[in-house]
Amino acid sequence: MRLEPNQFWSLSEWLFREGSLLYGAALVITMAAFGFFVCYVVAMVRQGPGEGFFSIAKVIYDLFRTDLPKTSLSRIWAIAKLAFLEAIRRKVLAVIGIFIVGILFAGWFLDKSADDPAKLYISFVLTATNYLILLLGLFLSAFSIPADIKNRTIYTIVTKPVRPTEIVLGRVVGFSLIGSVVLAVLGLLSYVFVVRGLNHSHEVATIGSDGRNGVTDVAGAHSHNFRLNEDGKGVTDESKGHQHTVTATKVNGETVFKVGPPIGNLSARVPVYGSLTYTDRNGVVGEGLNVGYMSEYRKFIAGGSLSSAIWNFENVNESDFPDGLEIEMNIEAFRTYKGDIVTPVRGTLILRSPDETVESERVSFLVKESLDRKVIPLKLSGFRLNKPEKLELFKDLVVDGRMQIIIRCEDSQQYLGMAAADLALRAGEKSFAWNFFKGYVSIWLQMVIVICFGVMYSTFLSGPVAMVATLASLVLGFFGANIDTFFNSQYNGGGPVEAVVRILTQKGTMIDLDLGNQTLEQTIRTIDYGLMSGVSTLKSAVPDFGRLGTSDFIAYGVDLFDGLLARHLLIALGYFIMTTIIGYFFLKTREMAA
Amino acid sequence: MTLEVPLTDANPAALKETSNAVLSNNSDSSTAPASSSDVVIETRGLGKIYRDFWGRKKVHALKSLDIEVRKGEIFGLLGPNGSGKSTTIKLVLGLLFPTSGRAFVFGKEAAEVTKNERIGYLPEESYLYKFLNAEETLDFYGRLFDMPASVRRERTEQLIQMVGLQRARRRQLKEYSKGMTRRIGLAQALINEPDLLVLDEPTTGLDPIGSREMKDLILRLRDQGKTILMCSHQLADVEDVCDRIAILHQGELKELGRVDSLLKVQDVTEVHATGLSDAAKDEIRAVIAKHGGTLLQLDNPTTTMEDLFLDIVRESEARPGRRSGS
Ligand SMILES: Nc1ncnc2c1ncn2[C@@H]1O[C@H](COP(=O)(O)OP(=O)(O)OP(=O)(O)O)[C@@H](O)[C@H]1O
Ligand SMILES: [Mg+2]
Numbered sequence: 001m002r003l004e005p006n007q008f009w010s011l012s013e014w015l016f017r018e019g020s021l022l023y024g025a026a027l028v029i030t031m032a033a034f035g036f037f038v039c040y041v042v043a044m045v046r047q048g049p050g051e052g053f054f055s056i057a058k059v060i061y062d063l064f065r066t067d068l069p070k071t072s073l074s075r076i077w078a079i080a081k082l083a084f085l086e087a088i089r090r091k092v093l094a095v096i097g098i099f100i101v102g103i104l105f106a107g108w109f110l111d112k113s114a115d116d117p118a119k120l121y122i123s124f125v126l127t128a129t130n131y132l133i134l135l136l137g138l139f140l141s142a143f144s145i146p147a148d149i150k151n152r153t154i155y156t157i158v159t160k161p162v163r164p165t166e167i168v169l170g171r172v173v174g175f176s177l178i179g180s181v182v183l184a185v186l187g188l189l190s191y192v193f194v195v196r197g198l199n200h201s202h203e204v205a206t207i208g209s210d211g212r213n214g215v216t217d218v219a220g221a222h223s224h225n226f227r228l229n230e231d232g233k234g235v236t237d238e239s240k241g242h243q244h245t246v247t248a249t250k251v252n253g254e255t256v257f258k259v260g261p262p263i264g265n266l267s268a269r270v271p272v273y274g275s276l277t278y279t280d281r282n283g284v285v286g287e288g289l290n291v292g293y294m295s296e297y298r299k300f301i302a303g304g305s306l307s308s309a310i311w312n313f314e315n316v317n318e319s320d321f322p323d324g325l326e327i328e329m330n331i332e333a334f335r336t337y338k339g340d341i342v343t344p345v346r347g348t349l350i351l352r353s354p355d356e357t358v359e360s361e362r363v364s365f366l367v368k369e370s371l372d373r374k375v376i377p378l379k380l381s382g383f384r385l386n387k388p389e390k391l392e393l394f395k396d397l398v399v400d401g402r403m404q405i406i407i408r409c410e411d412s413q414q415y416l417g418m419a420a421a422d423l424a425l426r427a428g429e430k431s432f433a434w435n436f437f438k439g440y441v442s443i444w445l446q447m448v449i450v451i452c453f454g455v456m457y458s459t460f461l462s463g464p465v466a467m468v469a470t471l472a473s474l475v476l477g478f479f480g481a482n483i484d485t486f487f488n489s490q491y492n493g494g495g496p497v498e499a500v501v502r503i504l505t506q507k508g509t510m511i512d513l514d515l516g517n518q519t520l521e522q523t524i525r526t527i528d529y530g531l532m533s534g535v536s537t538l539k540s541a542v543p544d545f546g547r548l549g550t551s552d553f554i555a556y557g558v559d560l561f562d563g564l565l566a567r568h569l570l571i572a573l574g575y576f577i578m579t580t581i582i583g584y585f586f587l588k589t590r591e592m593a594a
Numbered sequence: 595m596t597l598e599v600p601l602t603d604a605n606p607a608a609l610k611e612t613s614n615a616v617l618s619n620n621s622d623s624s625t626a627p628a629s630s631s632d633v634v635i636e637t638r639g640l641g642k643i644y645r646d647f648w649g650r651k652k653v654h655a656l657k658s659l660d661i662e663v664r665k666g667e668i669f670g671l672l673g674p675n676g677s678g679k680s681t682t683i684k685l686v687l688g689l690l691f692p693t694s695g696r697a698f699v700f701g702k703e704a705a706e707v708t709k710n711e712r713i714g715y716l717p718e719e720s721y722l723y724k725f726l727n728a729e730e731t732l733d734f735y736g737r738l739f740d741m742p743a744s745v746r747r748e749r750t751e752q753l754i755q756m757v758g759l760q761r762a763r764r765r766q767l768k769e770y771s772k773g774m775t776r777r778i779g780l781a782q783a784l785i786n787e788p789d790l791l792v793l794d795e796p797t798t799g800l801d802p803i804g805s806r807e808m809k810d811l812i813l814r815l816r817d818q819g820k821t822i823l824m825c826s827h828q829l830a831d832v833e834d835v836c837d838r839i840a841i842l843h844q845g846e847l848k849e850l851g852r853v854d855s856l857l858k859v860q861d862v863t864e865v866h867a868t869g870l871s872d873a874a875k876d877e878i879r880a881v882i883a884k885h886g887g888t889l890l891q892l893d894n895p896t897t898t899m900e901d902l903f904l905d906i907v908r909e910s911e912a913r914p915g916r917r918s919g920s
Contacts, residue, residue: 085730162710
């Protein structure tokens with residue numbers, strides 16, 4: 001799971017640190033202004049510049065003077081109910097059938113022998129639900145108002161005291177409702193599918209002569225080793241991301257073994273993240289190294305030096321860690337010296353107080369290059385101002401919930417790579433079902449955004465065109481992040497025009513575009529720059545769906561923290577307001593009978 | 595259908611005097627000047643040009659229309675197909691925006707939403723949601739007026755009775771016949787007890803009995819003090835119910851006035867009598883001859899509305915432009 005540092009900020013951090021509140025307000029204002037502008041152009045064509053300006057001013061006046069204050073919940077509800085009924089009569093519930101068929105087939109091909117089948121199952125259902133629901137929202141919303149205009153049923157609506165705001169909001173509410181119903185059913189089915197798909201039982205296959213050590217049989221493409229204590233109770237080792245309990249009881253003088261259901265594969269760990277800084281070989285705070293990967297997600301520290309990665313934690317509460325500080329890390333090793341690739345690279349971990357006067361002894365570890373857990377006991381030995389001392393974790397190292405964790409690489413010529421989200425404290429566990437539910441809330445928010453866009457486009461475009469426009473917004477939202485790379489100097493191959501020229505002249509993306517004509521090359525680059533700037537501007541008007549997706553949290557068994565969900569809720573609200581304003585203007589200035 | 599509108603507060607002033615006046619040839623002043631508060635619909639130089647996507651002119655559907663519809667009257671728009679009747683109605687309702695001129699309803703600009711509180715509109719065809727049944731339809735439109743549930747239920751019941759759809763009340767509209775669709779369309783238009791009813795060809799799709807009932811209903815609504823703007827090319831309908839008419843042709847106003855005075859041909863006298871002996875008839879002929887007149891006809895008159903209409907259309911085609919004196 002890849003988390004950017006800003007993704008685990010709390011809601012208030014997000015609102016105030018990055019100026020997102022301002023950004024969101026600016027976006028809504030810009031888009032409203034954009035809506036005004038488009039309407040003005042339409043009005044100008046219709047009535048000439050002077051009259052056009054007058055009529056657009058009247059539209060704005062009407063919005064705040066009468067249409068918004070007079071907007072009635074009862075009318076919105078009437079239109080929402082109609083949209084809901086319409087969707088039902090259009091047989092959208094068939095989507096549920098499609099989904100059932102889909103998961104029945106998936107039951108066959110999902111690989112239970114994978115390393116972490118839970119992740120596979122959860123990812124599958126969440127991704128399938130996500131796409132299905134977004135498509136449903138797209139089809140429902142893009143076609144409805146155009147259909148009303150085509151069938152002229154809109155005549156009997158707009159000749160009643162119905163305001164354009166109510167038409168837009170009613171549709172959005174109605175389709176969101178039907179979407180919620182479908183999503184709820186898909187969610188329940190998915191939950192059952194995941195829980196049942198991962199459930200399996202083992203028998204004890206062999207038991208050692210001591211009657212303590214044993215192996216279970218193979219079920220779901222794996223088996224477990226276990227060891228019982230004197231009471232005849234034990235826990236198996238971890239395989240495929242889960243464990244079982246094993247109990248031995250004597251019945252009529254014979255020992256009967258009982259292996260419990262899988263535990264730990266459906267989890268919602270609560271991580272506490274910190275902010276990460278790097279220091280260079282001399283211990284001076286710096287950027288971290290780039291070892292030449294395309295992606296700069298992880299930065300590296302050099303081995304055998306003072307180069308270190310320092311996490312600053314702010315919410316370390318004693319009550320969350322009754323049995324010691326559990327640390328989860330996912331550190332990557334980069335070897336420049338590859339003589340021996342079997343021996344793992346060694347790292348050390350140190351806990352330090354925020355004022356940097358007290359630190360723990362080094363904890364050495366071998367880099368596992370996959371999720372690794374360490375538990376730091378609550379009482380440990382360390383140093384205060386470099387003098388050895390017995391320390392208590394929550395008395396000496398954690399001050400006001402703040403603490404540092406430092407990681408260094410022990411092997412010179414090797415490097416360790418990490419991003420902020422690669423080290424987290426595990427503060428207990430929440431219910432998986434609840435986390436699963438939050439994942440669906442997140443999908444629901446995406447669906448509402450798609451519906452808002454669909455309804456907005458359908459106020460001025462015909463059905464199919466509105467659908468394509470919504471789809472284009474979606475695609476732009478999912479892949480828009482890639483557009484930024486064009487503006488980075490690293491991007492090779494240029495923009496669309498240059499790409500076409502390269503294809504026609506059979507030039508790869510890594511060689512110079514040498515057309516033997518400086519002006520021509522410059523022209524191509526300028527056009528490309530203009531085009532990409534345009535697309536980039538558009539991109540900032542559509543939601544970043546790539547970021548809004550949260551299925552990784554659920555799949556990796558990490559609690560989807562409420563701050564992130566609340567942030568997505570705010571983003572959705574922003575787009576809701578923006579699309580409502582634009583939809584209002586288009587409906588208001590549109591001739592329904594033309 | 596049984597069109598039983600409770601005749602609650604019948605407005606005697608609005609009651610139409612008996613038409614087909616016997617032995618009348620005086621040209622009484624056709625309309626009394628209405629005070630401005632009496633004007634329900636007013637159009638000033640109203641014009642509409644339909645344009646295509648690129649803003650190029652397609653049809654000049656309405657040219658500078660000036661009419662006033664007064665409170666309590668039935669105003670008919672008459673004209674051949676494509677003459678601009680529906681266009682006028684859509685402009686008045688704000689479904690279209692005028693290219694020139696303005697339209698006012700209850701003194702408000704036609705595009706104003708608030709005017710709709712007092713309007714009922716029956717479109718050319720009943721554009722309703724086919725997947726709803728009669729009850730759901732009326733309930734839905736009632737909600738659009740923010741009517742409380744009890745009032746909605748009561749009105750729905752009353753209107754279903756009135757348009758005679760009791761037996762089809764739970765059937766989806768997509769199963770309805772043309773006439774049934776028309777009826778539910780009318781019920782929908784009356785849900786808010788409107789002061790102004792706008793009816794686009796109210797009798798199309800109805801059988802003779804239904805059409806008669808519709809006309810009776812229109813008259814009864816007028817008697818309750820409601821104002822009605824309707825359009826039709828069913829001349830008989832217009833003649834039967836309208837107080838005043840405007841005749842449109844190719845988007846131009848050709849004739850405007852009270853139906854009775856428009857149908858009156860100034861220098862022709864109609865005599866209707868019964869129980870006359872042949873001798874008496876001869877005597878009448880003699881009297882006419884004595885005064886220098888010629889007897890044209892002495893039996894049942896034909897529908898002169900048709901004549902008037904055809905006359906205007908023919909003349910308009912021969913000499914395009916605004917008819918003098920209208
Ligand atoms: N949406 C439109 N786009 C382009 N032209 C239109 C449109 N609606 C009507 N017209 C044209 O405007 C003119 C007037 O049409 P209108 O519907 O007002 O006629 P009408 O008097 O109601 O006719 P009918 O008796 O057939 O209903 C016609 O020439 C028609 O083709
Ligand atoms: Mg018409």
